[in-house]
Amino acid sequence: MCCGKARRGRRFHSDGVLDGQAKKRRTVTADKVKVWFDAEGDFLEVRFTDHVGYMKETDNEAVMERLDERGRVIGFSIMQVSRLAKQKPLVANLLPTVS
16 A cells, blocks of 8 residues: 555455455454453453353463454453552453464
8 A cells, every 4th residue: 555545456355454465363343342340259351242252361360361162352351350550550462362
């Protein structure tokens, strides 16, 4: 793409990636999310869909990701929410399983 125009013979797909360009990962955003907070259990869960999934550890011990049967992230949970540092953000990589 040059100056806002696609070069001759190249087309954009609906995901905005030019034909022939390698895609590393496709990101899907949810129309709505569901958030649960259990104060007694000190647990927060965010779901992007109601599909069945399983929990998997992340690189942060406080965060678990919820994956569907194809390995796509459909939510996450944070344990011991009250212990999070107030001045620092919680960081965890949520990556789909590559098959």
